[in-house]
Amino acid sequence: MREREDEWTGLMRSAISGDDAAYHRLLEAITPVLRAAARRGLARAGQPVDQSEDIVQDILLAVHLKRQTWDANAPFAPWLFAIARNKLIDALRRRGRRIFVNIDDFAETLPGEAPEPTASASEVTAQLQTLPPRQRDVLQSIAVDSASIKDTAAKFSMSEGAVRVALHRGLASLTAKLRDR
Amino acid sequence: MDTDQLIRTLAADNAYHSRPVGLALMLALLAAAPVSLLIFFAELGVRPDVMTAMHNPFFDLKFAVTVALAASAIAVSLHLSRPEASLRGFGWWLLIPAGILVAAISGEMMMPQRTPMMTRLIGKNSMTCMSAIPAMSLPLLAGALYGLRQGAPSRPAAAGAIAGMLSAGLAATIYASHCTDDSPLFVATWYTLATAIVATVGAFAGRRVLRY
Numbered sequence: 001m002r003e004r005e006d007e008w009t010g011l012m013r014s015a016i017s018g019d020d021a022a023y024h025r026l027l028e029a030i031t032p033v034l035r036a037a038a039r040r041g042l043a044r045a046g047q048p049v050d051q052s053e054d055i056v057q058d059i060l061l062a063v064h065l066k067r068q069t070w071d072a073n074a075p076f077a078p079w080l081f082a083i084a085r086n087k088l089i090d091a092l093r094r095r096g097r098r099i100f101v102n103i104d105d106f107a108e109t110l111p112g113e114a115p116e117p118t119a120s121a122s123e124v125t126a127q128l129q130t131l132p133p134r135q136r137d138v139l140q141s142i143a144v145d146s147a148s149i150k151d152t153a154a155k156f157s158m159s160e161g162a163v164r165v166a167l168h169r170g171l172a173s174l175t176a177k178l179r180d181r
Numbered sequence: 182m183d184t185d186q187l188i189r190t191l192a193a194d195n196a197y198h199s200r201p202v203g204l205a206l207m208l209a210l211l212a213a214a215p216v217s218l219l220i221f222f223a224e225l226g227v228r229p230d231v232m233t234a235m236h237n238p239f240f241d242l243k244f245a246v247t248v249a250l251a252a253s254a255i256a257v258s259l260h261l262s263r264p265e266a267s268l269r270g271f272g273w274w275l276l277i278p279a280g281i282l283v284a285a286i287s288g289e290m291m292m293p294q295r296t297p298m299m300t301r302l303i304g305k306n307s308m309t310c311m312s313a314i315p316a317m318s319l320p321l322l323a324g325a326l327y328g329l330r331q332g333a334p335s336r337p338a339a340a341g342a343i344a345g346m347l348s349a350g351l352a353a354t355i356y357a358s359h360c361t362d363d364s365p366l367f368v369a370t371w372y373t374l375a376t377a378i379v380a381t382v383g384a385f386a387g388r389r390v391l392r393y
Contacts, residue, residue: 024192028188031188053183066332082265083333146186164196168194171194
């Protein structure tokens, strides 16, 4: 567990200094832990666990947009779990439950626990349709068609800078819509 | 969009760096400050005897209290803007201005006074103080909340209240140069009440706008 968390911290440091691949690996590494915790939280609140993927995506978006609040000299896991806990509480509250979320939900993913299958998530997909067309097209191109920024720029005859701006604005407004819905 | 696709998209946005919260807060306060100063110079202005007042240690102590309030509240706001932070271990920063105030009150108590205690406490400007500090605070509070939106506070209402205290501290620093009531008893009563009003507004606003 300790090693896993040290690895996360290292990956996040590399990510911040510009290593996109490290960032990708970090997000992949934390996702199963977040998913297991979201399922436990939903189960304890008596909610169907198949909504866990919406919560996982909520947390990932918040992690992404709030990266600058992480202190690179501090371990990454407590920061991550604080964000995750906050988002899980929000999600359960939105479903009409007030519930105490245990920190152990996040800290304790037992090694060897079977990886949960990726469930489908509907909320991000639904909100995606409400974005301004340019942001939506860019997001879809990168997410669904797995095009690079460069290819996306060529496809829509935009500059790469404009694609980056549309991508970031799209992610930010997606998050705002999910929060304020 | 499935989660793998979302992850790929987030990784593609890795190059984007948001402003650090401290910088965002500073810029937003700098943008808001002229509005508060405009209110001050249009409605109040510096007291005419400011040059002699500066030799009165109790006049100067007002600034020590308000600057300490603003500075400690800024430090606590920045701390609270991190998701894993709590007030524990950091809340005592806010005791610094209170400590200065207590020391100033005891200092004044030990000196011979021409006016009775209640007269000094009630002063002449209590109503101006109670309206001017909140009025000058509001632009600063709006700025502070805007800057702190870069953060991720786990307790948005508490973070909003502290943002209110920092705005009130800054506004009171400006206001103190107008007010002719220099007794620490006056400051402890009316400045504190005005700060409490702004902190309450900040708590309600923070609960709405500082959620992430």
